[in-house]
Amino acid sequence: MSGVLVRRTTLRPADALGEAFTSIVARPLAATATGFGTLLAVAWFVAVLGLVSTASGQVNSVFTQRLPTTILVTGPVPKVLDAPFPFPADVEQRVDALTGVVASGVYWQVRLGRPVVVSPDPLTQADSAPAATPPVIAGTPGYLAAAGAAVSQGRLFDAWDQSHAAQVCLVGSVLARSLGISSPGSPHTIDINGASFVIAGIVGEAGRQPSLLRAVLLPTSAATALFGPPDSTAGARPAVLIVTKPGAAEAIARQAPFAINAALPHRLIVSVRSLPVLPGRQVASTLSGLFVAVGWVGLAVGVIAIAGLTAFCVLQRTPEFALRRALGARRAHIASQVLAESVILGLLGGLAGASIGVAAVVLIAKAKGWTPVVAPQALWPVPLIGVAAGMIAGIAPAIQAAWIRPSAGLRRFPPL
Amino acid sequence: MTPHPPLIELSGLLIRAGRRDGADAPPKPIDLVVARGEMVMLTGQCRSGRSGLLNVLGLLDRPAAGSYLLNGVDVAKLRDRERAALRGRQIGLVFQRKMVLPTRSVLDNVMLPLRYLGLPRWRRIDAAAQTLDRVGLATMAHLMAWQLSAGELALCAIGRALVARPSLVLCDEPTAGLDQPAAAQVIGVLANVHREGRTVVVATADQLAAAYSGRSVRLGEPASPLDFGVRLPITDTQAGSLR
Numbered sequence: 001m002s003g004v005l006v007r008r009t010t011l012r013p014a015d016a017l018g019e020a021f022t023s024i025v026a027r028p029l030a031a032t033a034t035g036f037g038t039l040l041a042v043a044w045f046v047a048v049l050g051l052v053s054t055a056s057g058q059v060n061s062v063f064t065q066r067l068p069t070t071i072l073v074t075g076p077v078p079k080v081l082d083a084p085f086p087f088p089a090d091v092e093q094r095v096d097a098l099t100g101v102v103a104s105g106v107y108w109q110v111r112l113g114r115p116v117v118v119s120p121d122p123l124t125q126a127d128s129a130p131a132a133t134p135p136v137i138a139g140t141p142g143y144l145a146a147a148g149a150a151v152s153q154g155r156l157f158d159a160w161d162q163s164h165a166a167q168v169c170l171v172g173s174v175l176a177r178s179l180g181i182s183s184p185g186s187p188h189t190i191d192i193n194g195a196s197f198v199i200a201g202i203v204g205e206a207g208r209q210p211s212l213l214r215a216v217l218l219p220t221s222a223a224t225a226l227f228g229p230p231d232s233t234a235g236a237r238p239a240v241l242i243v244t245k246p247g248a249a250e251a252i253a254r255q256a257p258f259a260i261n262a263a264l265p266h267r268l269i270v271s272v273r274s275l276p277v278l279p280g281r282q283v284a285s286t287l288s289g290l291f292v293a294v295g296w297v298g299l300a301v302g303v304i305a306i307a308g309l310t311a312f313c314v315l316q317r318t319p320e321f322a323l324r325r326a327l328g329a330r331r332a333h334i335a336s337q338v339l340a341e342s343v344i345l346g347l348l349g350g351l352a353g354a355s356i357g358v359a360a361v362v363l364i365a366k367a368k369g370w371t372p373v374v375a376p377q378a379l380w381p382v383p384l385i386g387v388a389a390g391m392i393a394g395i396a397p398a399i400q401a402a403w404i405r406p407s408a409g410l411r412r413f414p415p416l
Numbered sequence: 417m418t419p420h421p422p423l424i425e426l427s428g429l430l431i432r433a434g435r436r437d438g439a440d441a442p443p444k445p446i447d448l449v450v451a452r453g454e455m456v457m458l459t460g461q462c463r464s465g466r467s468g469l470l471n472v473l474g475l476l477d478r479p480a481a482g483s484y485l486l487n488g489v490d491v492a493k494l495r496d497r498e499r500a501a502l503r504g505r506q507i508g509l510v511f512q513r514k515m516v517l518p519t520r521s522v523l524d525n526v527m528l529p530l531r532y533l534g535l536p537r538w539r540r541i542d543a544a545a546q547t548l549d550r551v552g553l554a555t556m557a558h559l560m561a562w563q564l565s566a567g568e569l570a571l572c573a574i575g576r577a578l579v580a581r582p583s584l585v586l587c588d589e590p591t592a593g594l595d596q597p598a599a600a601q602v603i604g605v606l607a608n609v610h611r612e613g614r615t616v617v618v619a620t621a622d623q624l625a626a627a628y629s630g631r632s633v634r635l636g637e638p639a640s641p642l643d644f645g646v647r648l649p650i651t652d653t654q655a656g657s658l659r
Contacts, residue, residue, distance in 0.1 A: 008497055009504040010534035019531065026519040323515050326476055327576070328504015328532040330497050407476040413515045 011333040020340035030313045031345060037309055038349025038393075039356065041302020042386045046357025046379070047364075048295035052288045053373040054365050059287065069102070070208055071242040071253050073260060074269045085229060086268070087260060091240055092142045094259045100248030105143025108230040108238035110136040110223050134175050135215040136192060138223030138230070144170075146241040147212055152204025153183050157219050161200070165221035169197035172213035173204045192216065195226050208243065299389065306393035310342055314397040321401045322409020331402035338401045342394025343387050350386015354379055421488035423584060423615050424450035424473060429482035431468040445482055448633065450617060452583075455610040455628075458619040460635035466619035467512060467588050469635065473617060474509045474586045475499045486584075504532050508577030510587040514569040516576070518562040522553055525561050526575045533580060543579055551575040551605050567598025574605055585609055587618040603628050 011019075024031040075086025087106060088094065095104040139147070144156050149170070157168050169190065171181055179190070181199065189196045197218065206212035230238045240260065244252045253272045257265035314321070321334050358374055365372035428445040446469065450456050458466045471477040472484060475491060484491050491499065503509070516525045523544050530540040548554045551571040556564065564572060570590055577585055587606065591599035599622065607628055610616045 006498070006501045006505050008501040009532040011532055012534055015531050022520070022524075026517075319515065320517060323511075323517070324528070324532075325500065326474070326503060326509055326511075327529040328500055328580075330500045330532075333532060405477075407471045410476070410511060410515060413511070413513050 009328040009330055009333070011329070011336065016333070016336050016340050017344075019337050020344055023337070023341055024344060027313070030309075030316075031341075034306055034309050034313065034342070035345040035349045035352075037302060037306040038346050038386055038389055039353040041299050041306065041389060042350045042353025042382060043356040043360065044298040044302065044353075045295045045385065046354050046374075046382055047360040048291055048298065049378065050357060050361030050372065050374040051364060052291040052295075053375065053378075054361060054370050055291075056288055057373040058370050069244050069246055069249055070272070071244065071249055071256060072271045073240040073242065073256055074237050074271075076267045076269070086238065087240060091260055092140060095240060095242055095256055096142075098252055098255050098259055100245045100252050102243045102245055103142060103145040104240055104242040105140040105146045106220060106238055106240055107137055107139035107143040107147075108220075109236040110138050110218065110227050111231045111236045134172075135211070136223075137212065137215045137217050138220045138227075139217055140220050143241055144217070146243045147209035148205065148207035148243075149203050149209070149212060149217075150205040151201035154199065154201025157200050157217075162219045162221050165225045166219065167195065167197045167222050167226070168200040168219065170201050170203050170217040171199055172206070172215050172217075173202050174213045175215065176202045190216070192218075193227075197222075209241070299385070303389045303393045306342075306346075306389065307396055310338070310393055310397040311400055314338060314401045317401070318404055318409045319413035321404045322406045323413070325404065325406040326410060334404070335398040335402040338398040339391060339394045342390040342397070344390070346386040346388070346390020346393070347383055348386075350383040350389070353386060354382040357382075420452060421485070422449045423452045423454075423487055424448065424617070425483075425485040425488075427483045427485075429469075429472065429484060430480040431465050431472060432477060432480040446635075450615060452615055453610070453613050455606070455616040455630050456618070457632040458617065458635055459621065459623075459632055462621065464635040466621075466635055470509075470586050470588050470617070470619050473584075474507055475503050476509075500532075504529060505580060506582050506584060508580065508582035508585040510570075510573050510577045510585070510590050512588040512592060514566070514573045516561040516569060516572055518560070520561055521558050522548065522561060522564065522572050523557040525572055526579050528576060529580045544575075547575045547579040550578070550608075552601065565598075567594050567601060570594060570598065570602050571605065574602065578609060583614055585614055585616045587616070587620075589620055589622075590618060591620065591622045 091106060092104050095101055141156065141158050141162055149156060151170070152173055154170075156170065157166065160166070161168050169192075171179070171190065176182075181190070181202065183202070189198050191197075197216075203212055203217065230236055240256075242252060242256060249272050253270045257268040257270055261268060321329075324334060324337075325331075358379065361374055362372045426446050426448040428447065430445050458469060460466055468477070472479050475486075475494075478492065486502070491502075494502070517528070520528075523541070526544040526547055527540045530543060535543070545554065545557065548557050551574055553568060553571050553575060556568060561569070561572065574587070574590065577587070585606070590602050590606065594602065606616055606618065610630075
């Protein structure tokens, strides 16, 4: 023996891991309890994260339904009389061909250079019938769909009416009341500056163009035939109303001018309702922050519980660690063994916890009728969270085990 | 040529009284010299401090006072990792209660000290198998420790103490609780170790065990020179003395 020149004892990493595995297997109950703690903590964390993603998806979907879906395309302000119609004849087909378009239609306000007087047809009504000067809108059947028009009575005019320039009209429900029109059959017709139009229906709803409830609607073909093309200089420029799927408005707004007039897209004026996107994202973000904090708190509580359990196990294993110290183990060896056990249990608990957490998210989402959203890339680090939880939970017990006095610990060795 | 210092040299050593030792802990300072290759029996009454002295000799405890030179080195100046290194490589410890890990195999228990020597597994197995053969447990290598009898447990514990080929073997009551044949087997193994030139210190109350020793030191006696040399049945040699 050469005194202090004795080579220090050493524990190879593989041996430390082997010892840790063997110790875990030798104490299945304690290992299961510790691993189960990690499992619960990680499962809670994953479930909270998954539910946050799922709930955020729900919130976003609710807000997405309120995203702008309406686009208005108008031609340039004409500088001369009898300016050409700014849209091609097949404008609706061109726009409808764009992915994301729900409906589109052309419309304009009919201006005749003098007040438009609408009254129940003098041929069928008494002279005392009231008259009004409402806006008269010429629109295509596609426009009716785009405006969200729905009749409370009668029917909307359709492609047949449009192709045959039928003299039919729709009367807004508010205007109908003021004109004393109670139903399309009473009276049958109205008079617009001397031209009779059969009342096809009464518009009771027009979600995207509520002004239609105070207007008379004519097919564009009939309006053109009777009153001529739109008088752009009078401020009644024709426009294309486009309705898109939620979230597609911005893209359609960029594409529509090219679809309508590929040669001079910049001459068309496109307007989209301002985007109320931020509040939705803010709500989702606030919720996410709150619940992620809850997830972290749960994980922290779990780590503390695991640390307590591990410390208790270390206390029970005091004689074993004292024996190892007596046989040459350094404090670092004991600490590394406890840490390795804790990390292995953390890893196993993390893997199982991630699976259970995802299953919980799917089950809860299914029960709520939501779409479960768990990003796969967010799941990869979860076992590492288990490892980290195990490591953090193992630090204090490892120190506790490392500082066991061999002689004191050996006295507590249970008799075989 | 410089002569080797004694392996163990205690001077005015006072053992720290544990709670269990209480007032019975030896109050008197111990002076003891053990040369290399000696086999020394520490005897004395119950609670005379034999186990406490072995803990100090095995570097498991620090003395309350006095000096302990191990191979000429004052162990009080050693850091924890150096003490661990000495325990792992140079000191073999056999504890009174035959402390083994019950859920490990006999082979695993014997290999345990080798884990901390950085040896590859095949060398650990080889060394442990040889040691088990030496103590007569070769056929029980793969039994679980809890399956062993008391005598086999004692041999397993001795095997574990010998596997790293230490130069100092410390045994605390190795024959306690054993029947005579088992005790004789244990003493025989220790005697063989001594014959190989290793230093063996045995704390025992077993007079039969003490009879096998070349030297016996009785603890807990009055600090009178007249009381030093009385040993049963083998008296203390000139190599060591107890004040």
